[in-house]
Every structure is written in C-alpha cells, then in structure tokens.
Amino acid sequence: MNIKTRGVPLQLLGLEALMRRVVNPNEMVEADLKKWKSGYSGERSLDYYLNQLDDLLILHDLRLSTDAYTYFQLDTLLLSKYGLVILEVKNYQGRITFNDENHQVLRTLHQVEERIPNPLLQASRQKIELEQFLIRQGWPTLPISYFVVYSSPQTILNTSSHKVIHAEALPSKLSQYVQSTRKECLTRIQMNQLATGLKKFHQPPQLKLLQKYNVHPAAIRPGVHCPKCNKLKMAREPRYRKWTCSHCAHQSNSAHIPTLQDYALLFGPTITNEQARYFLGIESPSATKYHLNQLNLHTTGKNRGHVYHIPLPFTLLD
Numbered sequence: 001m002n003i004k005t006r007g008v009p010l011q012l013l014g015l016e017a018l019m020r021r022v023v024n025p026n027e028m029v030e031a032d033l034k035k036w037k038s039g040y041s042g043e044r045s046l047d048y049y050l051n052q053l054d055d056l057l058i059l060h061d062l063r064l065s066t067d068a069y070t071y072f073q074l075d076t077l078l079l080s081k082y083g084l085v086i087l088e089v090k091n092y093q094g095r096i097t098f099n100d101e102n103h104q105v106l107r108t109l110h111q112v113e114e115r116i117p118n119p120l121l122q123a124s125r126q127k128i129e130l131e132q133f134l135i136r137q138g139w140p141t142l143p144i145s146y147f148v149v150y151s152s153p154q155t156i157l158n159t160s161s162h163k164v165i166h167a168e169a170l171p172s173k174l175s176q177y178v179q180s181t182r183k184e185c186l187t188r189i190q191m192n193q194l195a196t197g198l199k200k201f202h203q204p205p206q207l208k209l210l211q212k213y214n215v216h217p218a219a220i221r222p223g224v225h226c227p228k229c230n231k232l233k234m235a236r237e238p239r240y241r242k243w244t245c246s247h248c249a250h251q252s253n254s255a256h257i258p259t260l261q262d263y264a265l266l267f268g269p270t271i272t273n274e275q276a277r278y279f280l281g282i283e284s285p286s287a288t289k290y291h292l293n294q295l296n297l298h299t300t301g302k303n304r305g306h307v308y309h310i311p312l313p314f315t316l317l318d
Contacts, residue, residue: 003195004202006043006060006076010265010312012036014207017262020230023219042091042151043075049170056080057195063203064133071203072129078174079191082181083143085174086130088123091151092116098159119148120161137197142185145177204312209266220266222279224259226250233281241290256280256291257314264310271308 015033019025043060050058057079065071076087094109098120105118123146130144148164150157157164165173186194210217223233226245234243234255243255263271263279271279277288298309 001056002058002060003079004059004062004199006047007313009036009040009061010205010207012040013261013313014209014265017265018209018213018215018220020225021221021232021262021266022215023221026213029213038091039089043089045091045151046076046087046089046149046167046170049167050076052171053078053174057191059195059198062198063205064130064198064201065203066129066133071205072126074126074130077130077198079186079195080178081184081186081188081191082178083145083185084130085177086123086126086144086146087170088119088126088146088148089151090119090148092155093152095156095158096150098161098164100160120163123148123163133201137201139194143181147173207265217267223281224255225262227252227255227258236280236282236287238284238287257295260295260310261312261314264312264314269310269312271310272304272306276308 012033015029015036018029019033022029059077059079060075062074062077063071064074074086075089078085078087092107094107096116097106097108098118099105103118103121105116106113107116127144127146131141134142146163147170148161149167149170150165151167153166153168155166157166162173209215210220221232224236224243225232226234226248228250229245229248231245231247234245234252236243241253243252244250245252259280260271260276263275267275273285273288273292276292277283277285280288280291282288282291292308295308297311299306300309301307
C-alpha cells in the first residue's frame with residue numbers, strides 16, 4: 001500500500017522549467033536534466049514489481065533531516081511487520097563491476113570504463129541515518145535492511161553482494177528477507193503510525209537552481225508556455241479568458257497554471273500580482289487577480305505586501 005506515492009521529482013520539474021526558459025542553457029543543466037530523467041524512469045519501472053508485494057507500506061522519495069541543516073533522501077522505503085527495507089534505485093546501462101576489496105565500482109559502456117559512486121556505501125549510510133532519525137523520534141531500535149536495485153534488465157551486474165539485484169528479483173529477495181527474519185517487531189497499527197510520522201517529517205528540497213547553475217534572473221524568459229508544443233508564449237484572449245498558442249494554435253483554459261509552477265520552481269513559491277503580471281504577460285492587475293483568485297491559493301500580507309503561495313507541484317489538466 002502506497003503511503004507516500006512517487007511523484008515527478010521537483011528537481012526534474014525545475015530543470016525542465018529552466019531548460020524551457022533560460023536564454024542560453026549550459027551543458028551542466030542539460031546533463032543534469034538527462035540524469036534526473038533517467039533516474040525517475042528507473043524508479044517508475046520498479047513500481048511494477050512493488051505492486052506485486054503484499055502486507056507492505058511503501059513510501060517514495062522520502063527526505064528527512066539529520067539535523068537543522070542537512071538531510072538524507074530515500075528512493076523507496078518499505079515498512080513491514082518484520083522491519084524496514086531501504087531500496088536505492090539505479091538506472092545505469094552497461095556492465096557494473098563491484099570490487100569488494102577497495103569498495104570501487106566501475107561501469108563499462110561502449111568499451112569505455114569509468115568509476116561511479118558506490119551505491120552500497122550510499123545505502124549503508126542511509127541505513128545509519130534512518131536508525132538515528134527513528135531513535136530521535138522516540139522509536140525503539142528496529143531492524144533495517146537495504147538493497148541496491150538496478151531497474152534496467154539490460155544492465156550486467158558483476159558482484160558477489162546479495163544486496164545488489166535487478167528489479168525483477170525484488171519480490172523473491174523480499175520473500176527471502178521475511179523468511180530469514182521471522183520475528184515480528186511491528187503491529188499493523190504501529191506500521192501505520194510510523195508511516196504517517198515519516199510522511200509528516202518529509203521535507204521537500206529547496207531548489208535554488210538559478211544560484212546553482214549561475215543563471216541571472218534576467219536570463220529567464222517570461223510568458224505562458226504552450227502545454228502542447230511547449231513553446232513560448234501564449235496570448236490571452238480577455239473575452240474568453242483563454243490562452244492561444246501563436247505556434248500551434250492550441251487553446252487552453254489553464255496554461256497559466258504550469259507557468260506559475262515554473263515561476264515557483266525557479267524563483268520561489270510566493271508571487272505578487274505585479275510579478276504574476278510580468279511572468280504571465282498580462283497587463284491588467286484585475287485580470288491577474290482574477291486568475292490567481294480562481295486557484296484558491298493561500299495568501300499572506302496586505303496591500304503591496306499581499307503575496308500568493310504556489311504549492312509544488314502545481315499542475316492541472318484542461
């Protein structure tokens with residue numbers, strides 16, 4: 001049962017918004033966008049096998065604090081009456097070789113060999129951080145295991161570790177884990193309480209993409225982008241309150257919503273009427289107020305200090 005479902009990562013949404021709007025995207029943005037797309041695709045492919053599992057509570061994309069300033073993130077966390085299981089999901093192509101002596105991991109693809117981060121060490125750190133987090137929240141010491149799961153069936157794994165598996169082996173591995181554990185440590189009520197608590201403590205990431213990629217705010221192009229062809233910018237028809245694309249003639253009643261999401265991803269989750277007018281390309285303050293009020297956004301402040309809070313993610317379909 002999914003307690004925290006898998007959504008499109010905010011980092012991926014943010015990079016897509018940046019690529020769509022930055023005047024001259026740099027290679028680092030393009031490379032990172034490709035990595036995030038690959039990672040998300042790999043995590044989604046795992047869901048087919050997770051759906052075959054019974055009596056588990058599942059939390060995806062869980063980001064928890066280690067202290068006031070640092071965080072750790074879990075791709076997928078499984079809760080069972082026998083304990084917790086961390087799944088670190090990878091979507092690499094080629095041959096992956098684990099060296100047990102020096103903890104080095106090499107990937108060979110198209111006859112090119114490169115060193116990549118060791119996911120076993122990463123998952124081991126996550127286990128320790130989760131143990132410490134649960135203790136701080138008053139939970140007793142619980143058994144926590146982990147697996148590194150490669151989502152692509154084309155990946156060739158060269159390892160002696162039983163914790164490194166293909167996605168298709170996950171159901172049988174978890175069955176073996178349950179059989180080897182046997183001892184129950186959580187009731188169903190406790191499982192639900194723990195899952196609810198972990199979801200409550202989840203902290204969405206603060207992106208700060210313009211700062212990370214050294215992009216000046218002036219380099220971000222405003223305007224409502226077309227949900228069909230993804231091009232800028234759509235024109236608003238005041239009489240019908242619709243948006244029309246000058247490139248493909250697509251019409252939309254809600255194209256301003258993903259555009260407001262782009263703004264929140266790139267500049268932060270609050271926006272004033274003046275900022276919305278500029279970014280949406282609307283001259284009228286009253287028309288802008290109408291569109292913002294129709295979304296039932298949380299607001300704070302008064303007069304010039306009145307701001308709208310944009311939730312993330314925030315998209316609606318026509």
